[in-house]
Amino acid sequence: MKIIHTIADIRDFVRQARGKSLTVGLVPTMGYLHVGHLELMRRAANICDTVIASVFVNPTQFGPGEDLDRYPRDLERDARLAEGAGVDAIFNPSVEEMYPAGYCTYVDLERITEKLCGLSRPGHFRGVATVVTKLFNIVKPDCAFFGQKDAQQALVIKRMVDDLNLDLEIIVIPTVREADGLAMSSRNIYLDPEQRRAALVLYRGLLKGQEEFRKGERDPAQICRRVTEMIQAEPLAKIDYVEIYSHPDLVTVERIQGPALLALAVKIGSTRLIDNILLGV
């Protein structure tokens, strides 16, 4: 497996693959890989002849006061894990390589970004859409792979690909969880043992919401109330949002009639965690 740091070199790598008529899959990540990432990579290796994983902690998707500086990084470990999952090349550019002096272009989505994490993290999806557009233009993959854990991100990227007529397929892979249900996240490393136990309340909350839905509840406000109550019972948890929207349009609904996304963001200590579940699918 190759580790490539420049845009010119990764383009060269792709050109060689294309020269052999190989298909190319891209797995964009911020590194510090966990089993969820590896699942994306294995799926990519199943579908595409050549798999490129990008490892880039993208500064433009972090807000002021967020965890850009302390975001965990370990390229050596990432390389070992990615290779085992079937990745052919890691693209690991510097911040200067991606955003040279004078950089000023951003990709912005209306409406779909003005809720959920887009409200709590202004500018976050602008940063995500921008870096993903750049990665797509650099690698020109046939397919790109994202996790359902970042549900809004996956929807934003699918919408952006449609809107900007980007010529690739977006494949979304189900959330991978620890044995006890906690969604895999690079940020789980921030949790101390007590917080790690408390963090289970996110998934328990989602299961509570699913149970209410299965019992026939179709009022989003009622379901969110039950979920909120359960999470509030955990003293270490501080809710950012618990919300239900139609899926995939992310529109507010008075009653759940089609597929819906129950999504939540909860702070455990200073660590902000997100999780979600689909209802009615």
Next chain:
Amino acid sequence: MKIIHTIADIRDFVRQARGKSLTVGLVPTMGYLHVGHLELMRRAANICDTVIASVFVNPTQFGPGEDLDRYPRDLERDARLAEGAGVDAIFNPSVEEMYPAGYCTYVDLERITEKLCGLSRPGHFRGVATVVTKLFNIVKPDCAFFGQKDAQQALVIKRMVDDLNLDLEIIVIPTVREADGLAMSSRNIYLDPEQRRAALVLYRGLLKGQEEFRKGERDPAQICRRVTEMIQAEPLAKIDYVEIYSHPDLVTVERIQGPALLALAVKIGSTRLIDNILLGV
């Protein structure tokens, strides 16, 4: 020459050209072609094996109260002229084809768009950057051709191509003028004979500025003052802006030391015209 209305069909056309290892050039236009457009097309035909001209009056680059509704359109005439200039296919999509229901993605540039026409026409360059990104992604040309008449647009697009890592070359062609110096523009059709005569003041103003520069004046404010005086002497002319910036960065300078852009926008009656000249090149 083919006239193609859907994204699927133009992609097919490009795929066939690529299958024959032909290079592809794109000339994005809003139609109502004039000699300036035809010059872009001829140059494209010189450089590329296959030339596609898009003819699309892009609503997202018009502001409220601007001339979107009355912008001149004549596809039959455009087709005849484009064919004569060596174009192989016109891409003429509907608004719905380019911006289907639910469309929400925009490409935005900071700084470089916050002056000149970007100030007078808020959102204009957002619309331009967005539609050009879409056209680039749809056609995937090797080269795309723009006129120096829209100097800021050319700089915005070059910057965007660099920033978003779009893999094509932008070629900018000098402004084509009528025999008396008026820059070619589809909007010249709006001018009545008296206004047409008055519109000459734009080019005369630019020549005045160039003369001051050649005589050794390096203070942008002084040059702009002379140009402004000349234009103000024309009763039918109302100045929107007369400004000088460094080229290609579009930064304010106290003294002209390198290449600089003298750009102006002037209303003749209700018709807003722009023109520019490079100093020190």
